[in-house]
Amino acid sequence: MLSEKTLAVTRLELYRRVWNTPVRTLAKEFGLSDVGLAKICEKHHIPRPPVGHWVRVQHGRETEQAPLLEIHDPRLEMVTIAVRPKVVEALTQEIGPDVRAMLIPVPITVEADRPISHALVVRTKKMLAHPRKDDRGLLLPKEGKGLAHIRVSETALPRALRILDVLFRALNGRKIAITWDSSADANLYVTVLGEPVAFGISESIERIPHTLTAEEEARKKRSGYSYFPQWDYKPTGELGITISGVPYDSKVRQTWSDGIKQRLENCLGAFVAGLHLAALAMKKHREVCERRDREWEEERRWREAERQRRAEFDRKAKIISEAADACHRSNRIEDFGVALRKMSESTNLAESERRDLRRLGKWAKGYAQRLDPINRFEELVAGFKGEEEED
DSSP, X not given: OOOOEEEEEEHHHHHHHHHHSOHXXXXXXXXXXXXXXXXXXXXXXXXXXXXXXXXXXXXXXXXXXXXXXXXSOGGGSEEEEEXXXXXXXXXXXXXXXXXXXXXXXXXXXXXXXXXOOOHHHHHHHHXXXXXXXXXXXXXXXXXXXXXXXXXXXXXXXXXXXXXXXXXXXXXXXXXXXXXXOSSXXXXXXXXXXXXXXXXXXXXXXXXXXXXXXXXHHHHHHHHSOOOOOSEEEEEEEEEEEEEESOOTTSOOOOEEEOXXXXXXXXXXXXXXXXXXXXXXXXXXXXXXXXXXHHXXXXXXXXXXXXXXXXXXXHHHHHHHHHHHHHHHHHHHHHXXXXXXXXXXXXXXXXXXXXXXXXXXXXXXXHHHHHHOGGGGHHHHHHHHHOSSOOO
């Protein structure tokens, strides 16, 4: 994640700059894409030059500039642009001069007649001594799923090994550890600025429409219909080297390859510098993810604590509510018992009826006392506190 700073300009100023500088060039100054800057112009009702405008300007032809019309929303008069710093500037703000020096490419020469000597490259060569081939003609070792750090054809293998040999020796010269354990499916990686970084050299493949062989033509005539592959794949001999695991939003360069005017051998110094930039991007991305995970964990704990507080509140509220209901019920039953005893004092009743009423009143009084939570306050208090609450 790259930090951002904001730039505030007036709508009129941005209008003038859009008509004085091509949008693509101006967008790069702001750290935006041309599409992003175009959306800002559209939001603030700023007209942009039409297609072909700058070609006409280049040839000295007259052009017509669209006027900046008035708008009724004052909030659109100021334009706030989130400016993303350049990748290297953003990633190297807090590093020392020793690390900054590692970002400067140093020429690395690949000698065609130099024998392969690095132990890990010798091991790679042995693993591909009697190889298999995948459906695209790239070599696979006899055992294991493949070598992630080298995916080339048999023709390109000697060149790829020479490049790796020189590259590994250059990394050792910079005290960069190369790790590749002995298991069949282990991947090779280097440790740069404390970050494990994986990379691989690979050969580009050309895809061409499949042409039926004589055997396939004969089979097609016999059966009327048979399945044949749609494409054939042909290794091109063009090599590239790619860093794996670079955060997608870091905009750090990941691939160096053969081109019209350059060879991969001439890019190795830039690649080594790119390893350090990639490691910085990975480190920053990891720190952002760790901080995000900590924030998520803190939020999860807060939500769990809040859930427990609500549950504890509901538990205590239920105890108090049930105790209040029991107290109200106890008072009603006690009042009923008093009324029975008063009725038993009536002279209009037979002695047996008065005796029965006194017995009912006495029982009601005892039952009311049993229901009254005040008479069981120790039990009520213990239930209210709960098992984990201290006295």
